Amino acid sequence: MPHVLLGLLAAGNRHGYELKRAHDSRLPRAKPLAFGQVYATLGRLQRDGLVVTTGQEREAGPDRTAYALTDQGRAALAGWLAAVEPPMPYVTSTLFTKVAVALLVADLNAARSYLIAQARAHTDRLRELTAVKTAPSTTLDDVVAVDYAVAHLDADLRWLRTTLARVADWHREVHS
Amino acid sequence: MSGLQARGVIRSYGPTPALRDVSLDVAEGEIVAVTGPSGCGKSTLLHCLAGILRPDKGEVHWRGERIDTWPEAARSRLRRTEFGVLFQFGQLVAELTAVENVALPLLLAGTGRREAGQAACEWLDRFGVADLADVRPGAMSGGQQQRCAMARALITGPRVIFADEPTGALDTLSGEEVLTQLVRFAREQGTTIVLVTHEPRIAAYADREVMLRDGVVDPTGLGLDEPLVPVPAAGPGAGPR
Numbered sequence: 440m441p442h443v444l445l446g447l448l449a450a451g452n453r454h455g456y457e458l459k460r461a462h463d464s465r466l467p468r469a470k471p472l473a474f475g476q477v478y479a480t481l482g483r484l485q486r487d488g489l490v491v492t493t494g495q496e497r498e499a500g501p502d503r504t505a506y507a508l509t510d511q512g513r514a515a516l517a518g519w520l521a522a523v524e525p526p527m528p529y530v531t532s533t534l535f536t537k538v539a540v541a542l543l544v545a546d547l548n549a550a551r552s553y554l555i556a557q558a559r560a561h562t563d564r565l566r567e568l569t570a571v572k573t574a575p576s577t578t579l580d581d582v583v584a585v586d587y588a589v590a591h592l593d594a595d596l597r598w599l600r601t602t603l604a605r606v607a608d609w610h611r612e613v614h615s
Numbered sequence: 616m617s618g619l620q621a622r623g624v625i626r627s628y629g630p631t632p633a634l635r636d637v638s639l640d641v642a643e644g645e646i647v648a649v650t651g652p653s654g655c656g657k658s659t660l661l662h663c664l665a666g667i668l669r670p671d672k673g674e675v676h677w678r679g680e681r682i683d684t685w686p687e688a689a690r691s692r693l694r695r696t697e698f699g700v701l702f703q704f705g706q707l708v709a710e711l712t713a714v715e716n717v718a719l720p721l722l723l724a725g726t727g728r729r730e731a732g733q734a735a736c737e738w739l740d741r742f743g744v745a746d747l748a749d750v751r752p753g754a755m756s757g758g759q760q761q762r763c764a765m766a767r768a769l770i771t772g773p774r775v776i777f778a779d780e781p782t783g784a785l786d787t788l789s790g791e792e793v794l795t796q797l798v799r800f801a802r803e804q805g806t807t808i809v810l811v812t813h814e815p816r817i818a819a820y821a822d823r824e825v826m827l828r829d830g831v832v833d834p835t836g837l838g839l840d841e842p843l844v845p846v847p848a849a850g851p852g853a854g855p856r
Contacts, residue, residue: 555835562815562824569819572791573798586791593816 440472441480445489445516448508452493455481455504468584481506489515534595538602547610554606558599565592617678618642619664619775619807624673626659633659634670635830643774644805646798648821650812655827657811658779664809665698665777666690677775695720699768699776701797703783707752707763713739714748717766724771738766742796758789765797775807782817794820 447453447461455477463471484490489512493505508516534557541550568585571577602609619641626634633656641647641664649657662668663675666682667690675683677697682690694700707716717735722728739745742762752760761781768776778797782790798820801808810821818824826833 559836562819565815565819566821569816573795573802573820575799589816589819596815 440476441484441489442516442519444477444480444484445508445512445519448490448506449513449516452505452507455506458506465580466584467578467580468588484512488512534599538606542606542610542613547607550606550610551603554599554603558596558603561592561596561599565589565596568592618645619809620674620676621660621664622674622676624660624663624670624675626656626663626668626670632830634663636673637827637830637832638673639664639825639832641775641807641809643807645823646801646808646810646821648810648812648818648824649827650815650818650824651827651833652813656830657813657827660827661777661779661809661811665700665775666693667700695724696771697774699771699773701761701764701768701776701778701781703780704757704760707760707767709752712749712751713744713755713763716752716763717770720767720771734770735766738770739763741800742766756789757784758786758793761785761789761793762796765793769800769806772804773806775809776801777809777811779811780813781810782812790817 443462443466444458447458447465453461455474458481459472459474459477462469462477481490485492485506489509490506491509493507537553538550541553568588571585572582572589621637621639624634624637625632635656637656637660639647639649639660649660651657659668663670663683666675666685669683673683674681677693682693685693707713708719711719714732714735717738718728718731721731721734726734736745736748739748739762742765744759744762744766747755747759747763752763755763761784765781776797781797782794785793794817797808800806808821810817812818824836826836
C-alpha cells in the first residue's frame with residue numbers, strides 16, 4: 440500500500456481523498472481503501488521523509504492537505520518497482536494448510552468434503568468473475584484485474600482436483 | 616417444449632462406447648459448457664445434439680420436435696439455418712477468401728451474391744477482421760481464422776451455436792477475445808451456446824457446466840472415483856480466498 444500511494448503521487452501532488460479515489464479506480468477489484476488507512480500511511484511516509492505536505496488549501500470545504508513525493512520517495516518507488524518478487528519462496532496457502540490439517544486431525548471424508556466444497560466455491564467465483572469480462576461495459580482496468588484473479592483461481596482449481604485424486608493415498612501415508 | 620434435449624442418448628464407434636445413456640436439457644438462451652477429460656464423449660454428445668451424428672439409441676429434440684430421426688438432408692438444412700457449428704480449427708474453405716467463406720451459408724440458402732457478400736463484410740467488421748475480407752485462410756493467424764469461422768457460424772442468425780473446443784488451437788489472449796465476443800453476441804441475441812471444453816477457465820464463460828465421464832454425466836461434476844459423501848453447505852463468508 441505505501442508504494443501504491445508513492446506511485447499515485449508520482450503523477451503529481453494529491454490530497455488524501457484524491458489518492459483514495461485514484462487507488463480505487465486504478466485497482467478496481469482490490470479492497471477499497473479506507474480514508475483512515477490513507478492518512479495513517481501518509482503520516483508514516485512523511486515521518487520517513489518519502490513525502491512532504493505542500494500546504495493547505497481552504498476552499499469552501501474543510502482543510503485539505505496536499506502531499507508531494509520527495510527525491511527520497513522517488514528513489515524508494517523506483518527501487519520497489521525494480522525489485523523482482525521472490526516466486527513463491529514458501530508453499531503457504533490456507534487451502535493447502537487446511538487439507539494437511541484435516542488429514543491429521545479428521546478422517547479422509549472430512550478432507551474430501553472440504554476439497555469438494557472449496558472446488559465448488561472456486562468454480563462459482565471463476566464464473567462470476569468471467570461474467571465481468573463479457574459484460575458490455577467492462578473497462579480494461581477491470582479485465583486486467585479479473586484476468587489476474589481468474590488465472591489464480593484456475594491454478595487453485597487444478598490443484599484442488601489433483602489433490603482430490605491423491606487424497607486417499609496421502610491419508611494412507613500420513614497415518615502409516 | 617422449447618430448447619434442446621437429449622434423452623437417453625447412446626452412441627458407439629464400432630465396439631467402443633462413446634456415450635452410454637446421456638440426458639441433457641438446454642434452455643433457449645442458455646450457455647452450457649460440456650466438460651470432461653479426453654475421450655469422455657463430450658464431442659460425440661455435441662455432434663449428436665447438432666444433428667451431425669445419429670445416436671444408436673435415445674432421442675434428440677429441438678423446440679419440441681424429435682430431430683435425430685430426420686433424414687440427413689433435413690438435419691443438414693437445420694445446421695444451415697437454426698444451428699451454427701464452430702470447431703477447434705476454423706475449418707474454412709482454403710480456396711476461398713474470408714468474405715467468400717463467411718457468405719457461404721447464405722449463398723447455400725439461396726441469398727443473392729451481392730447481398731450475401733455485404734452481410735459477410737458486416738460480420739467480419741463486427742469481429743474486427745474487416746481488413747481480411749480478401750485474404751485466404753492460409754495467410755491468417757489461428758485467431759483470425761477463428762473470428763472468420765465465428766462470423767460464418769453466426770451469419771444465418773442461428774438459435775443455437777455448437778462450439779467444440781473453439782479456443783483449443785489459440786493462444787490464451789486470442790482465445791479469450793474470441794470467446795468474449797461470442798458470449799457477448801449470444802447474450803445480446805438470446806442465442807443458446809453448447810460449448811465443449813476440457814478447461815475450467817473456458818467452461819466459466821457458461822451459465823453452467825455439465826461434466827461427462829466415461830460416456831455418462833458425472834453427478835459430482837468433479838470426476839471423483841469414489842461415491843460422494845454429503846457436503847455441508849458453505850457458511851457465511853465461506854467463499855474462496
